[in-house]
Amino acid sequence: MFVRVFFLLLLALNIGVACWLYFAPHAPVAAAAAADPGVAKLVLLSEADRSIATDSAAPTAQSAHPADSKKESCQSIGAFSTQADMRAAVKALTPLVARIQFRETRVTEVRGYWVYLPAPANRERALDIARQLSSKGITDYYVVTAGEQPNAISLGLFHEPTNAEKRLNEIRSLGFKPEMTQRSDEVPIYWVDYAQTGDAPFDWRAHVPVRSELHAQPIDCF
Structure with a gap:
């Protein structure tokens, strides 16, 4: 009888210890070092891509606002009385200027x-x-x-x-x-507008046949 009671007590004690071990809070395990001292940290390729994208964001934002373009000045030459004269001037000046256009106005003659x-x-x-x-x-x-x-x-x-x-x-x-x-x-007359970069003077008369009625005047750039 005594042996049976002792066995039951021992069994209950074992069950209690097992429950305590199972339900007791576990102490946090210290994280292992990522790498030995002096060894570069291992980075996943996906993490590297995200890092590169983040680092490149600032230069991209800067490139969206480029430096101011070179200083431009614009002139209008005219008035040409015929389309033929106007087109000849456009053809002569096109290779020499940054941009060029022509326009038509009407005057009372x-x-x-x-x-x-x-x-x-x-x-x-x-x-x-x-x-x-x-x-x-x-x-x-x-x-x-x-x-x-x-x-x-x-x-x-x-x-x-x-x-x-x-x-x-x-x-x-x-x-x-x-x-x-x-x-x-009312008759049509024609004007040639051009834009040039820099401050150097541009002698358009050296390339367009000189006519006494032609003159150049500054205009807003287009």
Whole structure:
């Protein structure tokens, strides 16, 4: 009987010790050294890639804001009266400048001075006045049939105002009442704009045929 009791106590003691060992908190194990002293640390390839990407981020951000480009100046040459002259200038200057473009604008240009007799009330009256002119030796006239002033009697279109004034006085001396008006139209003109780098002067006239009407003026760069 005593032996059985002793055996049960010993069994209970063993079970208690086992439970204590199983459920007791474990002391942390010190991490082993990554490498022996003097030996380079082993780095995984994926970690190295991430490190390189991080290190290169700053230079990339800097490269997104490059240094200011070289100083530029821009000029506009004109005005060219024909596309042929403008294109010849573009062809000559293109290899010599940083950028080049052309543009078209429109201006009002005097075409001449028109001397005429104002239109009467009807066609019959206009023809009657024309016959009176013929009887006084004026044959270079024309009775207008259409346009803004039908039945007016044209006495000539002159490029020079002095010639127009002379004709005006001639017809007046015959007892008529002529008038003179300036004729003008909108015409296209052309400009060549170019950009150059640096401060060195650029003699565009050495490459573009020199014409007295051409000049250069500074413009905002494009």
